Amino acid sequence: xxxxxxxxxxxxxxxxxxxxxxxxxxxxxxxxxxxxxxxxxxxxxxxxxxxxxxxxxxxxxxxxxxxxxxxxxxxxxxxxxxxxxxxxxxxxxxxxxxxxxxxxxxxxxxxxxxxxxxxxxxxxxxxxxxxxxxxxxxxxxxxxxxxxxxxxxxxxxxxxxxxxxxxxxxxxxxxxxxxxxxxxxxxxxxxxxxxxxxxxxxxxxxxxxxxxxxxxxxxxxxxxxxxxxxxxxxxxxxxxxxxxxxxxxxxxxx
Amino acid sequence: xxxxxxxxxxxxxxxxxxxxxxxxxxxxxxxxxxxxxxxxxxxxxxxxxxxxxxxxxxxxxxxxxxxxxxxxxxxxxxxxxxxxxxxxxxxxxxxxxxxxxxxxxxxxxxxxxxxxxxxxxxxxxxxxxxxxxxxxxxxxxxxxxxxxxxxxxxxxxxxxxxxxxxxxxxxxxxxxxxxxxxxxxxxxxxxxxxxxxxxxxxxxxxxxxxxxxxxxxxxxxxxxxxxxxxxxxxxxxxxxxxxxxxxxxxxxxxxxxxxxxxxxxxxxxxxxxxxxxxxxxxxxxxxxxxxxxxxxxxxxxxxxxxxxxxxxxxxxxxxxxxxxxxxxxxxxxxxxxxxxxxxxxxxxxxxxxxxxxxxxxxxxxxxxxxxxxxxxxxxxxxxxxxxxxxxxxxxxxxxx
Numbered sequence: 001x002x003x004x005x006x007x008x009x010x011x012x013x014x015x016x017x018x019x020x021x022x023x024x025x026x027x028x029x030x031x032x033x034x035x036x037x038x039x040x041x042x043x044x045x046x047x048x049x050x051x052x053x054x055x056x057x058x059x060x061x062x063x064x065x066x067x068x069x070x071x072x073x074x075x076x077x078x079x080x081x082x083x084x085x086x087x088x089x090x091x092x093x094x095x096x097x098x099x100x101x102x103x104x105x106x107x108x109x110x111x112x113x114x115x116x117x118x119x120x121x122x123x124x125x126x127x128x129x130x131x132x133x134x135x136x137x138x139x140x141x142x143x144x145x146x147x148x149x150x151x152x153x154x155x156x157x158x159x160x161x162x163x164x165x166x167x168x169x170x171x172x173x174x175x176x177x178x179x180x181x182x183x184x185x186x187x188x189x190x191x192x193x194x195x196x197x198x199x200x201x202x203x204x205x206x207x208x209x210x211x212x213x214x215x216x217x218x219x220x221x222x223x224x225x226x227x228x229x230x231x232x233x234x235x236x237x238x239x240x241x242x243x244x245x246x247x248x249x250x251x252x253x254x
Numbered sequence: 255x256x257x258x259x260x261x262x263x264x265x266x267x268x269x270x271x272x273x274x275x276x277x278x279x280x281x282x283x284x285x286x287x288x289x290x291x292x293x294x295x296x297x298x299x300x301x302x303x304x305x306x307x308x309x310x311x312x313x314x315x316x317x318x319x320x321x322x323x324x325x326x327x328x329x330x331x332x333x334x335x336x337x338x339x340x341x342x343x344x345x346x347x348x349x350x351x352x353x354x355x356x357x358x359x360x361x362x363x364x365x366x367x368x369x370x371x372x373x374x375x376x377x378x379x380x381x382x383x384x385x386x387x388x389x390x391x392x393x394x395x396x397x398x399x400x401x402x403x404x405x406x407x408x409x410x411x412x413x414x415x416x417x418x419x420x421x422x423x424x425x426x427x428x429x430x431x432x433x434x435x436x437x438x439x440x441x442x443x444x445x446x447x448x449x450x451x452x453x454x455x456x457x458x459x460x461x462x463x464x465x466x467x468x469x470x471x472x473x474x475x476x477x478x479x480x481x482x483x484x485x486x487x488x489x490x491x492x493x494x495x496x497x498x499x500x501x502x503x504x505x506x507x508x509x510x511x512x513x514x515x516x517x518x519x520x521x522x523x524x525x526x527x528x529x530x531x532x533x534x535x536x537x538x539x540x541x542x543x544x545x546x547x548x549x550x551x552x553x554x555x556x557x558x559x560x561x562x563x564x565x566x567x568x569x570x571x572x573x574x575x576x577x578x579x580x581x582x583x584x585x586x587x588x589x590x591x592x593x594x595x596x597x598x599x600x601x602x603x604x605x606x607x608x609x610x611x612x613x614x615x616x617x618x619x620x621x622x623x624x625x626x627x628x629x630x631x632x633x634x635x636x637x638x639x640x641x642x643x644x645x646x647x648x649x650x651x652x653x654x
Contacts, residue, residue, distance in 0.1 A: 061494060087496035099491040101484040108480055113495045117477055120505045126477035165491075172496065 013072075014039050014176055014206045015060070020069035022059060029055045031230035032069070037176070042198070042207045044217045046241075047227035048250060053210045054096065056227070057178050060208075061093040062086045073176060084118070092174030096181050096210075098161035102154035106145055106164060109153050110136045113168035135171060142201070143167035144193060159190035163197070170201055177201070178208045183216050195219045226250070270467060273554055277460040287449045294456040294524045296564040297463055298324075301517025303545040303556035304463075304470055305510030310542070311550035312479060313506045314486030315403070319411030320514050320541050322418050323386040325533030327515025329422075329429075330385055332528035333369060334378035335438035335446075336430075355437070360427030369428075375442065382519040383512055390511030394504035401500070403489075412535055419534040434529025438522070446523060459520045463557070466513050470553045473509070482506060514541075543586045549598025558597055 015037040022030045030052045037043050045053050058064040060071055062083040071078040078086050101109050114135060117126035140146045143163040148156065153164060162182060169177055182198070183191045191213070198207065198220050211217050217224060217238065224241045226234040234244040241247055281293055302320045309315045342351045348358040353365050371377045393414065397407055422429045430436070438446070445451060473479055485492045485499055493499050522528045531537065540563075548559020563585070571578040593599055 063490075063494075082498070083493045084496050084498045087494060093494050095490070095494075099488050101487050101491070103483050103487055104480060112477070112480060112484055112492075115496060118496050119498070120478065120501055123478035123481055123502070124473065124476050168491075168495065 012039075013037060014041075014074060015208070016072045017056075017060070018070050018072075020056075020059060020071065021067050022055060022064060023067045029230050030059065033227075033231060035225060035232065037206050037208060039206055040202065040204070042202050042209065042220050042222045043225060044209045044211055044221040044223075045225050045227055046211065046214075046217060047233070050229075051227040052230040053227055054180055055230075057093060057180055057208070057210065060086075060178065061091055087172065087174075088118075090175040091178065092169035092172050092176070093178040094162075094165050094169055094180060094182060096184065098158065098165050100153050100156075100161055100164050100168070102152070104153060105149065106140065106151055106153055106156070107136055107149040109164055110139055110167055110171050113171045115172050139167045139171045142170065143197065159186040159194075162186065163194070166194075166197065166201075174205065176206050176208065180210045181212065182209065183211065183213055191216060269554055270464075270471065273467070273557060274460075274464050277464070278457065282453070282456070287452055290456055291452045291524060292568070293561070294452070294459050295521060296561050297459055297557070298517040298521040298524065299541060299544060299564065300463060300557045300560040301466060301520070302514040302541040303548060303560045304466055304553055305513035306542060306545040307548075307550055307553050307556045308470055308473065308482075308513075309506045309510040310545065311552075312474065312482040312486070313503060314482075315503060315507060316408045316542070317411045317507070317510070317538075318408045318535070318542065319413075319415035319538050320510065321533045321535075321538035322411075322415050323390060323511040323514035324518035324521070324537070324541075325418065325422075325528070325530070326386040326389060327382045327518030328522045328528040328532060329435065329518075330372070330378055330381040330515075331519040331522040332435035332438060333372040334375060335441060335522065336435045337365075337369065337373055338441070339437060339439045354430070354435070356430045356433070356435075357427055362427045366428050382515055386511045386515035387508045390508045391504060394500075394507045398500035398503040398507075412538065415533060415535050415538045419530045422530040422533065430529075432530060434527055434531070436527040436529075438526050441523070447526060452524065455520070455524050459524065462516055462520065466516065467553055467557070469509075470513075473506075474553065478502065478505075540582070543582060543589075546586060546589050547596050549596030551595060552598030555596055555598030555601075562597070 013036045015035070017033060017035040020030055020033045020035075021028060033052075033056065035056075045056065047053050055064060059066050060073075060078060062078065062081060062085075066079045069079075073086075073089055073091060076089050078089065078091070081089065101112065104112070111128065111132060114132055116132070117123050137146065137149070140149055143166055145156075145160060145164060145167065148160070153161070156164060162185075166179070166182065179198075183194050186194060195216060198209075201207075209217075209220065221238055223236060224238050225232055226241055226244075226247050228250050233250060234241050234247050236244075277297070282290060285293065302324050305323075306317070306320060309317060336354045340352060340354045345351045345353070345355065345358070348355065350358055350363045353362060354369075357365070372381070393411070397403075397410065402410065422434075423432045425431070440446065446455065481492065481497065481502060485502060489499055518528070518532070521532070544560040544563050545556050546559070547563050548557065549555030563582075566585075567578060567582070570581060574581075589596055595602070
C-alpha cells in the first residue's frame, strides 16, 4: 500500500502529504492529514478558525516541524530540510500579514528575492546586472507596481504590500506557491485584480491557497479542501464541498 | 523609515576622504605627540564602534561583549611583545630567567604551552585576527543556529565578557591577572615607546582604520548590506526567500570581532600594555555608547562619535572624575531618546541640506562625483517630521 502510494506521489502529484501529525503539548493541531496537490492545480484550503490551515503551510515550508508523517515535494522529503533548503527545492510561501522589508524600496524588495547570491560570498559579490533589472521590472509590471519601483515599501497601501510579497515569491519562480489569505484586507477592485493575477501566475505552477472569502475561492479554486480540527473533512470541487452535509454542519452548526 | 537607505546611499567617497585627511594630515600637524598618541588610543576604540555599526546598526545584533574581541586581539599582541621584553638577559634577576616577570612572581618555572607560538611575529599577526574570529564564529554558531537573538543574545555576550575578565584575573600566572600584561618595550628590537615610534604607530593605526572603513563601506553597499537591513526587519521573510539567516549573522559578527581585535592589537602597541579592564562589561558598553553617539547606521559616525565621547571623557574626568560614569549614562539615554541616529543623524538632518543648498548656488549643474551601479533610487526628499516621529519606535526594535 505504501509502495503504491509512493509511486503515485512521484508520478502525478507535486505535493503529497501523508499521515501528517503535529502535536503541541498533546494538542494535535494537525492530525493524520493526507493531502495531494497535482501539477498546475489551484487548491484552496478552507475551514473554521483553528482548523489547522496555517499550521499545514507552516509544516510544508519548515517553520514547524512535524511530529509524524511525511511531506513529499516532487519526491523530496521536506520534513527533514531547513526552511531555506525547502525554498531552494521550489516551495514559496506568502504570510498572512504582508511580510515585506519596509526600510527598502520596492525594487530592492524584489531584488533580494531574486534567486542568486544566496550565500554570504554570493551576497557580497552580487551585481545588479541587466538580467536582474529586467526580471525585477517584469515581475513589478505583473504585480501592478511597475511605476513604483523606487518607492519605499512602507509607503505602499495594504493591498500593494500583499502584491509585493506575491511578487517576491514569483521572482523565485517556485513550483509550489503557498498563499495565506492573499486578499485579506483588500478592496473589491483589488480582490478582482488579485484573482486575475493568480489565474495568470498559476500557468506553470501549483498553488496552495488559504482563504476565507468564499466568492474569491469560487473564482480561483480548481479544488477545495475543507479542514476541521486538523483533519480533512471534505474535498472536491467548490459545489460538491458546499453541498456536503458535514461541511454545512461544521460551518453552521457551531 | 527612509533614512536607513539614505545612510547607505550617502556613503560618498568624499566624506571618507575628508575623514582620512583629518586623521592623516590635520591631526598630526595640529597636535603634539602626547595628544596625538591619545587620539591614536581613541581611534583603536573606533574599530570596535565600526564593528558595532555593522552588526548592531545594520544586522540588529546588539553585542554587549565586544570588549572580549578587543581584548583577545590586544592580548595576542601583548603576549608577543612581553616575550620579547622577557629575554633571558632582561630577566636575569628572576628565579627562572626568560619567562615574563608575572609568571616568575607566580612561581611558574616554565613558559605555558600556549605562550610558545607567540615568539613568532607572523603567528602573532595571524592570531590577532584568527583567534577572535574563531571565537566569534563559535559563539555565532552556538547562538544564531539556535536562533538566539535580541536581548538574550546581548545578555549572553555580556556574560561572556564577564567570564573572560574573571578568567584573566583568576589565572594570574598565565595572564598577568588584574594588572594585565605590562612593561612592553620593543617590537623586533624597535623601541615602541619613543616619539618616532608613536608617530609611525599612529599612522599605521589610521591607515588600518581607513582600510576597515572601506571594507565596511563595501559590505554595506553590497547586497549583504541590504540583506542585513531586511533580516533585522523580517527575519522570517529572508529565511523563506531562501537565505540561511544564521550564516549571515555569523559572518557579520565575525567581521565585527575582527575589526575589534585589530583595534585591540593597535591599542597594545600604542599604549604599551593590555589589561582586563578593556575586556569586561563596562568597556564593552562604553563601545556601544560610542557607536550610538556617532550614529549606529553610520560607519563614519562611529569614528567621530568615538573621538568626541573620549575627548569629553578626558576633559570631563580631569575635573569631575566621579561624575563621568553618570554623565556617560545620561549621554547614552539622551542620545537614544532624542537623536536615535546620533551625530550622523544630526548631520544628515541639519547640516547636509544646508551644504547642498550652498553647493547648488555655488555651482549649478554639478556633475555626480561618483558613478554607481544602476541605482534606481535617486536622492529622496527629506522627511524631517517622519524621522523624529519614528525615532523612538525604531530604536526599540533595534533591540529585538
